[in-house]
Amino acid sequence: MRHALLLTSLLALPASAAEPPRPPKALVLKASRLFDAKTGKLVSPAQLLVVDGKISAVGPSATGPLGTEVVDLGDATLLPGFMDAHTHITGEPGDDWRQDVLDDLQRTVPEQTLDALPLARATLMAGFTTVRNLGASDFVDVGLRNGIRRGLTVGPRILTATTGLGSTGGHCDAGNSFRKGVLAEESSRGVANSPEAFRAKVRENLKYGADLIKVCATGGVLSRNEDVGSPQLTQAELDAIVDEAHARGRKVAAHAHGAEGVKRAVRAGVDSIEHGSFLDDEALALMKKQGTYYVPTALALKGVMERADKGLLPPENVLKARTASSKHRESIRKAIATGVKVAFGTDAGVFSHGRNAEEFGLLVDAGMKPADALRAATAVNAELLGVQESLGTLEPGKLADVVAVPGDPLQDIRRTQQVFFVMKEGVVYRNDRAPVASPAAR
Ligand SMILES: [Zn+2]
Known part of the structure; x- marks a missing residue:
């Protein structure tokens, strides 16, 4: 095949x-x-x-x-x-999470880039002609985007965030799985801890080729030493990030599971909330009022649970996956009922690339009309990505x-x-x- x-x-x-x-x-x-x-x-x-x-x-x-x-x-x-508003196109998990960690530490940047080529191809062949990539290391995403644009390799059009921004020990801190000193500082390149320091990080990402900014406003499922729902950035930090990005005409996507982190991000003016497992009524009302897009990434939770069921995740993360999954569908249902703009994103890279279209069925299972699910991946995503004039x-x-x-x-x-x-x-x-x-x- x-x-x-x-x-x-x-x-x-x-x-x-x-x-x-x-x-x-x-x-x-x-x-x-x-x-x-x-x-x-x-x-x-x-x-x-x-x-x-x-x-x-x-x-x-x-x-x-x-x-x-x-x-x-x-x-x-x-x-x-189709457009996928949430991918990690430069990698995907193997069958042994311990080995994955070692592989990531051993592969050179050119090797990582070559490994990404079939992933980009699989995404395009599944019908996804545009993706918004929300987190990659070593600027492999920038190289891949440029290479596809130049016709060096086959893949979707990529808008990319480069490294996600977050606080020390937070979900976007790649170093949080390791004991102190194991990873080079470069691995935690997106980490900062004050509004001014985050402003500098936004500028740095844009300098090296980011199309938009990704922030981790709360904990996540696949990271360690933190819980999935707690806020990880202050209001002032989020305000600074969004202010700096928007001043330069760039959008901001916020990874956020817990309601408090979601509300801070929405108040700061982020363009989309990613995952949103524990949305409460106040968060949803705020999102509707502000016009914030919701990218549920239902397939991410499904993919993570599949890995948990196969014993491919550390126990700490299995627990977090169960907690988030148990509330996630309800969040999607409520978002649809409230009239929040629901966009289409999968978090591909948490599971194999090329499965992206499974998200359509999951959105419909959660109560979305089929036509709205199709619109989410096309007209709605085009607006979220700011490409509605051409796509x-x-x-x-x-x-x-x-x-x-x-x-x-x-x-x-x-x-x-x-x-x-x-x-x-x-x-x-x-x-x-x-x-x-x-x-x-x-
Ligand atoms: Zn993600």
């Missing part, structure tokens, strides 16, 4: 990978349905004209000049390329990021796990139905 995918995508690439892959001049995409991410409704039949990597026309008149290649995907639904819907003038799933995903949301066609900026990276291209019939 993996080899077949490789072949398909290689065929779409130019002979030399030293420049971005060039889309065909013009191409018509047809299918039985198209998901309108603006209205949440299906349009039937679907016809889309792609010219120079952009959507040029939609509807029956979207034909292009005589001889334009037509790709007819048959009984399928075209959707905007998120299939409309003329936008970049041609298009995926296709068999059948009707509004009838069966888990069709999103069967993506068989992936186009990014007009380049076809995957088409399992391998249609025979034919000149446009007129």
